[in-house]
Amino acid sequence: MEKIPILRMGPFLLVTIQVDLYDRLAENLESDLVQMVSKTGAQGVLIDISAVSIIDSFMGRIIGNIASMSKIMDAETVVVGMQPAVAITLIELGLPLKGVHCALNVERGMELLRSRIALTDGTPDDDADTE
Amino acid sequence: MTMLTLNKDTMAVVKEQDVVPLRNRVKEYATKIGMGLVNQTKLITAASELVRNMLKYAKGGKVFIEVVSKGRENGIRLVFEDKGPGISDVALAMKDGYSTGKSLGLGLPGARRLVSEFDIQSTPGKGTTVTVIKWKNG
Numbered sequence: 725m726e727k728i729p730i731l732r733m734g735p736f737l738l739v740t741i742q743v744d745l746y747d748r749l750a751e752n753l754e755s756d757l758v759q760m761v762s763k764t765g766a767q768g769v770l771i772d773i774s775a776v777s778i779i780d781s782f783m784g785r786i787i788g789n790i791a792s793m794s795k796i797m798d799a800e801t802v803v804v805g806m807q808p809a810v811a812i813t814l815i816e817l818g819l820p821l822k823g824v825h826c827a828l829n830v831e832r833g834m835e836l837l838r839s840r841i842a843l844t845d846g847t848p849d850d851d852a853d854t855e
Numbered sequence: 856m857t858m859l860t861l862n863k864d865t866m867a868v869v870k871e872q873d874v875v876p877l878r879n880r881v882k883e884y885a886t887k888i889g890m891g892l893v894n895q896t897k898l899i900t901a902a903s904e905l906v907r908n909m910l911k912y913a914k915g916g917k918v919f920i921e922v923v924s925k926g927r928e929n930g931i932r933l934v935f936e937d938k939g940p941g942i943s944d945v946a947l948a949m950k951d952g953y954s955t956g957k958s959l960g961l962g963l964p965g966a967r968r969l970v971s972e973f974d975i976q977s978t979p980g981k982g983t984t985v986t987v988i989k990w991k992n993g
């Protein structure tokens with residue numbers, strides 16, 4: 725069965741969704757990601773949805789679940805690259821993406837994650853540019 | 856005003872893997888009449904919600920896709936027809952947050968917001984038919 729690859733990038737996990745997910749694939753991604761977060765102790769999850777043209781309430785719920793489960797394990801979730809048409813549609817549909825941060829692209833998403841981690845760690849100089 | 860049907864198609868939806876091909880077919884139709892990306896996305900998302908309901912509550916059904924026109928305006932009409940248990944209180948089912956499936960209860964009211972015209976007919980024990988139209992510029 726096909727699977728969506730999860731990449732490890734330092735303290736973060738990166739998932740790029742390339743295909744239009746059908747339900748089982750999305751549910752598997754949810755459980756795989758949650759397992760990866762707990763196994764690696766990742767501090768952030770980036771979900772790149774720039775190739776996704778439709779998000780309905782089912783997909784939205786999966787993304788929300790990933791965010792809230794990650795939160796319990798002390799990791800932040802950032803969704804990157806949402807297409808404008810998708811964003812407009814989600815608002816009209818009325819789907820609340822609770823606890824999900826959004827960023828324009830992967831780079832910005834990483835920045836956002838780093839700044840949030842720095843905030844919660846209380847170590848402002850423990851930043852990427854000091855490495 | 857009379858409405859003309861220009862082109863049509865029927866698709867059976869009985870399993871979750873049927874959802875993506877259905878979305879693709881709706882997209883083909885919407886593209887063919889020159890519907891813009893935002894309206895296309897709204898229509899396909901609404902279709903996705905309605906087809907999920909059919910699968911979840913009625914074990915599937917049929918979807919009719921057609922190009923319709925009213926005056927100068929073209930649009931896509933989708934009819935979702937199932938022979939499931941039906942809905943006893945349609946007004947309640949159309950409310951945001953109402954769900955018998957422990958879900959968000961967003962599908963029906965959300966789909967209505969995303970399309971230009973929305974109609975739901977349901978008979979308990981017989982089934983449910985939801986008809987939506989999205990006008991090209993609507």
Ligand SMILES: Nc1ncnc2c1ncn2[C@@H]1O[C@H](COP(=O)(O)OP(=O)(O)OP(=O)(O)O)[C@@H](O)[C@H]1O
Nearest residue numbers: 908912941948954955956958959960961962963983
């Ligand atoms: N085709 C159908 N046949 C029978 N009952 C239906 C059908 N579609 C919807 N319903 C009923 O109407 C309720 C509301 O549907 P709606 O799609 O708004 O919410 P949901 O499916 O419960 O949750 P969500 O769509 O947010 O996951 C459902 O819980 C179900 O009881």
Ligand SMILES: [Mg+2]
Nearest residue numbers: 904908962963
């Ligand atoms: Mg639903």
